Amino acid sequence: MNYLDKSQLPSLADRLNHAMSERNFSQEALATAAGCTQASIQKLSSGKSQKSRFLSAIARSLQVDVDWLELGVVPSPQPTSNNVYKLRPKDGTPFILGDLSPWDDSTPMDDDEVALPLYKEVEIASGLGKSSVQIDEGKKVRFSSYTLRKAGIDPTNAACATNTGNSNHPLILDRATLGIDKGMTKIIDGQIYALDHDGLLRIKFLYRIPGGLRLRSFNREEYADEDYSFEEAMEQRIQIIGRVFWWSTLNPLNSALLK
Structure with missing residues (x-):
């Protein structure tokens, strides 16, 4: 992200439009990612509005610093004597960024770490090509229990899964x-949920509609909305596993480019 200062991007609207262009986000796509309406994005991007309770969510969706988006303050890491950089957010709490520390399954866990189970699609032994969403007993993902608690997540209720496909590209990669x-x-x-859809693991934005629910993909150009009545949802065995609170992915050189 190219952070331009207030002399180049003097207004919130300027910075928002710049970040949307850099990330190749339309107003509608950003509204979906941030959980607000397109009208809210339009008011901010046109300069009609200078404030919004969704600014933090918009900044997260665009992967930009919220202070830069709202105030035009360019984030500047300050090196310390041991080459560790500290970035100080609005509440004054320092984030310490150091070297990456690789680990594998044989690395002992710290006292504050928890190993979360990993869900996946498992083919049922019937041989009919049916699958079921089950926990992979051989795989775990490590998290700091402090990080989970600070996010309001009970570690005993936390789990992980792997996204498959491009239905939520470029927000969530394959x-x-x-x-x-x-x-x-x-x-x-407007929140993202993991679903068990008759044995298929699906990641979708959910919306309540009269008499049912709507499943929405971030990549709406290729994946249309899916509307189900409550009766249809029960017939198709659509069950909510839980809300997606975090995602992470590697971006290899051979990954698909944004267009």
């Missing part, structure tokens, strides 16, 4: 690891 809060199955419009 093979991204997802963090799931199984304690949150209530539908909050």
Whole structure:
């Protein structure tokens, strides 16, 4: 992300439009990612509005610093004597960024770490090509229990899964690891959920509609909305596993380019 200062991008609208262009986001796509309406994005991007309670969510969706987006303050890492960089957010809490520390399954866990189970699609032994969403007993993903608690996630309700396909590209890439809060199955419009859809593991934005629910992909150009009545959802065995609270992915050189 190219952070231009206030002399080059003097207004919130200028910075928002710049970040949207850099990330190749349309107003509609950004609204979906941030959980707000397209009208909210339009007001901000046109300069009609200078404030929004969704600014933090918009900044996260665009992967930009919220202070830069709102105030035009360019984030500047300050090196310390041991070459560790500290970035100080709005509340003054320092984030310490150091060297990457690789680990594998044989590395002992720290006292504050928890190993979260990993969900995957498992083919049922019937031989009919049916699958079931089950925990992979051989795989775990490590998290800091402090990080989970600070995010309001009970570690005993947390699990992980792997995203497959490009239905949520470029927000969530293929093979991204997802963090799931199984304690949150209530539908909050515009939030991302992991679903068990008759044995298929699906990652979708959920919305309540009269008499049912709507499944939405971030990549709406290729994947249309899916509307189900509550009766249809039961017939198709659509079950909410939990809300997706985190995702991470590697971006290899041979990955698909944004167009």
